[in-house]
Amino acid sequence: MVVQLPHDLDPDFRAEIVQREKDYSQDLQRRGVWRHLWRVVGEYANYSVLDVESNDELHKVLSGLPLLPYLKITVIPLATHPSDIAAGA
Amino acid sequence: MVVQLPHDLDPDFRAEIVQREKDYSQDLQRRGVWRHLWRVVGEYANYSVLDVESNDELHKVLSGLPLLPYLKITVIPLATHPSDIAAGA
Amino acid sequence: MVVQLPHDLDPDFRAEIVQREKDYSQDLQRRGVWRHLWRVVGEYANYSVLDVESNDELHKVLSGLPLLPYLKITVIPLATHPSDIAAGA
Amino acid sequence: MVVQLPHDLDPDFRAEIVQREKDYSQDLQRRGVWRHLWRVVGEYANYSVLDVESNDELHKVLSGLPLLPYLKITVIPLATHPSDIAAGA
Amino acid sequence: MVVQLPHDLDPDFRAEIVQREKDYSQDLQRRGVWRHLWRVVGEYANYSVLDVESNDELHKVLSGLPLLPYLKITVIPLATHPSDIAAGA
Amino acid sequence: MVVQLPHDLDPDFRAEIVQREKDYSQDLQRRGVWRHLWRVVGEYANYSVLDVESNDELHKVLSGLPLLPYLKITVIPLATHPSDIAAGA
Amino acid sequence: MVVQLPHDLDPDFRAEIVQREKDYSQDLQRRGVWRHLWRVVGEYANYSVLDVESNDELHKVLSGLPLLPYLKITVIPLATHPSDIAAGA
Amino acid sequence: MVVQLPHDLDPDFRAEIVQREKDYSQDLQRRGVWRHLWRVVGEYANYSVLDVESNDELHKVLSGLPLLPYLKITVIPLATHPSDIAAGA
Amino acid sequence: MVVQLPHDLDPDFRAEIVQREKDYSQDLQRRGVWRHLWRVVGEYANYSVLDVESNDELHKVLSGLPLLPYLKITVIPLATHPSDIAAGA
Amino acid sequence: MVVQLPHDLDPDFRAEIVQREKDYSQDLQRRGVWRHLWRVVGEYANYSVLDVESNDELHKVLSGLPLLPYLKITVIPLATHPSDIAAGA
Numbered sequence: 001m002v003v004q005l006p007h008d009l010d011p012d013f014r015a016e017i018v019q020r021e022k023d024y025s026q027d028l029q030r031r032g033v034w035r036h037l038w039r040v041v042g043e044y045a046n047y048s049v050l051d052v053e054s055n056d057e058l059h060k061v062l063s064g065l066p067l068l069p070y071l072k073i074t075v076i077p078l079a080t081h082p083s084d085i086a087a088g089a
Numbered sequence: 090m091v092v093q094l095p096h097d098l099d100p101d102f103r104a105e106i107v108q109r110e111k112d113y114s115q116d117l118q119r120r121g122v123w124r125h126l127w128r129v130v131g132e133y134a135n136y137s138v139l140d141v142e143s144n145d146e147l148h149k150v151l152s153g154l155p156l157l158p159y160l161k162i163t164v165i166p167l168a169t170h171p172s173d174i175a176a177g178a
Numbered sequence: 179m180v181v182q183l184p185h186d187l188d189p190d191f192r193a194e195i196v197q198r199e200k201d202y203s204q205d206l207q208r209r210g211v212w213r214h215l216w217r218v219v220g221e222y223a224n225y226s227v228l229d230v231e232s233n234d235e236l237h238k239v240l241s242g243l244p245l246l247p248y249l250k251i252t253v254i255p256l257a258t259h260p261s262d263i264a265a266g267a
Numbered sequence: 268m269v270v271q272l273p274h275d276l277d278p279d280f281r282a283e284i285v286q287r288e289k290d291y292s293q294d295l296q297r298r299g300v301w302r303h304l305w306r307v308v309g310e311y312a313n314y315s316v317l318d319v320e321s322n323d324e325l326h327k328v329l330s331g332l333p334l335l336p337y338l339k340i341t342v343i344p345l346a347t348h349p350s351d352i353a354a355g356a
Numbered sequence: 357m358v359v360q361l362p363h364d365l366d367p368d369f370r371a372e373i374v375q376r377e378k379d380y381s382q383d384l385q386r387r388g389v390w391r392h393l394w395r396v397v398g399e400y401a402n403y404s405v406l407d408v409e410s411n412d413e414l415h416k417v418l419s420g421l422p423l424l425p426y427l428k429i430t431v432i433p434l435a436t437h438p439s440d441i442a443a444g445a
Numbered sequence: 446m447v448v449q450l451p452h453d454l455d456p457d458f459r460a461e462i463v464q465r466e467k468d469y470s471q472d473l474q475r476r477g478v479w480r481h482l483w484r485v486v487g488e489y490a491n492y493s494v495l496d497v498e499s500n501d502e503l504h505k506v507l508s509g510l511p512l513l514p515y516l517k518i519t520v521i522p523l524a525t526h527p528s529d530i531a532a533g534a
Numbered sequence: 535m536v537v538q539l540p541h542d543l544d545p546d547f548r549a550e551i552v553q554r555e556k557d558y559s560q561d562l563q564r565r566g567v568w569r570h571l572w573r574v575v576g577e578y579a580n581y582s583v584l585d586v587e588s589n590d591e592l593h594k595v596l597s598g599l600p601l602l603p604y605l606k607i608t609v610i611p612l613a614t615h616p617s618d619i620a621a622g623a
Numbered sequence: 624m625v626v627q628l629p630h631d632l633d634p635d636f637r638a639e640i641v642q643r644e645k646d647y648s649q650d651l652q653r654r655g656v657w658r659h660l661w662r663v664v665g666e667y668a669n670y671s672v673l674d675v676e677s678n679d680e681l682h683k684v685l686s687g688l689p690l691l692p693y694l695k696i697t698v699i700p701l702a703t704h705p706s707d708i709a710a711g712a
Numbered sequence: 713m714v715v716q717l718p719h720d721l722d723p724d725f726r727a728e729i730v731q732r733e734k735d736y737s738q739d740l741q742r743r744g745v746w747r748h749l750w751r752v753v754g755e756y757a758n759y760s761v762l763d764v765e766s767n768d769e770l771h772k773v774l775s776g777l778p779l780l781p782y783l784k785i786t787v788i789p790l791a792t793h794p795s796d797i798a799a800g801a
Numbered sequence: 802m803v804v805q806l807p808h809d810l811d812p813d814f815r816a817e818i819v820q821r822e823k824d825y826s827q828d829l830q831r832r833g834v835w836r837h838l839w840r841v842v843g844e845y846a847n848y849s850v851l852d853v854e855s856n857d858e859l860h861k862v863l864s865g866l867p868l869l870p871y872l873k874i875t876v877i878p879l880a881t882h883p884s885d886i887a888a889g890a
Contacts, residue, residue: 363782395771397770397771397787398771398774398785398787399786
């Protein structure tokens, strides 16, 4: 996810929307849906790993992001790796 | 990491090198260095998260990959995300 | 899926592998997994829609493709569109 | 089709134009022209399959899209695949 | 269409296949299918305009090109332009 | 040529400039300079073939386009193809 | 780092923010963190080498750049080269 | 150099800045620094060859361009070609 | 022009073909057709300016290059720049 | 500089050429020409800073690299940055 906030966004609106994004993300983290979240160094962007039942659920989760209108999201479908010891390999 | 094995690689050599790659990866997973490992669906590629002390250590770890001559590796530096609850946010 | 067969592939092997790919695909079509299949005009490539339970199942299905070593596959995750009448919209 | 609506679009105009787009699309779906419609997960974009008599008809259909000024459309010409069982292969 | 002939192609085979490509193209030109044909200056490539009934016919025509295994073809669907006087505008 | 008209262009100005573009193009078509003109299906863009004496003349012709400030033009130099029967091949 | 200042930025604000960027950079240079700094010829951009303890520290340093909202930063992780005599090779 | 002037630039300011760019360029041409200057056909862009003592001088010369805020400049370092007869080859 | 000679080219053939390329280029330079020739620093590539009567002549000249099978040529059509003092501006 | 050594390179030749590259680089480092040298983490590539009198000298230096036939070099011209304290800013 790459965040592209306009320079002239109202500071109060910006602060509010960023806080709502944080709350939304942390709620999903607590529920085990948003499994990992990292900041890309030097960029207003993140790599995230979400664990969902289906593409429809994933789209619903992403569509609820408060920052959605300012996000460029690329979804990369991942599967279990045959050498992953956490998956019992 | 994208794996590009030549079509005409000797099958025995291929099997051996792939096994050595698996062993190498799993040893690093057990030591907590190779933290996450996922297969990219439909591709002979993976997304991995490694946790190291320095760039020099990371290069050393990656240089030891048995499949190295056949890998195209792109390193994306990640940092703690301010909303990551696992990091105490 | 883009097919890249080497020019010097043995003609018999080529014919056999292409036939096996066709059989594999048609079996999946009959089972409702491989839902759509189109040729890209002028290219040895196709656009396909597969309907699976999970990313793991999708990777398993794609990994079984007889032409796999010669394929460049890009997976685009699709979801139900809110205007799709076939989905009851 | 990728939709790029300006952030400052009037909400009423936006709601109206999105509704008209939905009506336009569903009318074409009912007439068998707009054969398939999927949402790209995480993006305000879709993959669609249209079945038309000619390039001129396709351009006419696409030119009528209410969201046209905000769409980036890429047309990929598709043909019957020799392994498609739905086409009698 | 971009032509990519291997350097080590047998000269006789190369001459024969290039001649067959020329014959094939000129036959289609005479039948009014291959409407225009230009060389891209400095490249072993061409821009061509073909006039066909359907995508299936176009794929059939292109699949018959003797140089097909060595061609990279990109099809751009064109329609009548509203300002084209040749189309009665 | 790709046309990129701003969304907020005054409708009267837009209508006028598009009409002037059409007149300009058709005058050049009648004079045999603008030899071919096609619409790219689904895009506000065209492929055109112009027949001029020199690069300087071509730049002069293109610089006169009423839509010039809103055009992205890419010129691909074409030559006679050795298999073109219209050129006596 | 590529700097992209809007054309209509208030000149006083621009002068102030550029001065603060210079001060910030020179303070880090004096502390040995910002090791090298070069201008890319003909561009409002620079190549910089920073020496930090961790990705988290690097992100913190870069996040403090006064020009941050106008910067496009790409971080390339570098390690000691085995032929570098400055590193004792 | 690619010139990207905003559509809504004040016409007088635009005329003045373009004239100053022309004067600046011609002065450098007369002094033998700006050795060659060509228009890219169909684009508001040019290819230029400058002959300078150092990268620092080149950056100083380019930084003085009146159109600088509206230019995208890419510098390609060139050297004497071993087959160039003008260089005594 | 980018030169891509295979690593395993016979050294004598390579020397001969490079010499023939040099002779061919210098003959065209003496005849005023190949007006400028520069080496791209660090690459086996050049930027060249050719002055010809037509696209057909340019393609003929380029087609005669002894290194042609190993060249990737991109032709950028250039015109007189309105600020070029050498063109009487 | 990106190094692309063929998989089937003779091991002795490979060892010898890599050693000669190291010697060549270190000699230039000692003479102050090759000012900086870093390994890109995870890649057989480096970022280097060379300090030369002219483009001709730089091309000569790079042309002498023993690994040249296997290198992809991109030269980015750098100048003194106005905020660089090492340059007296």
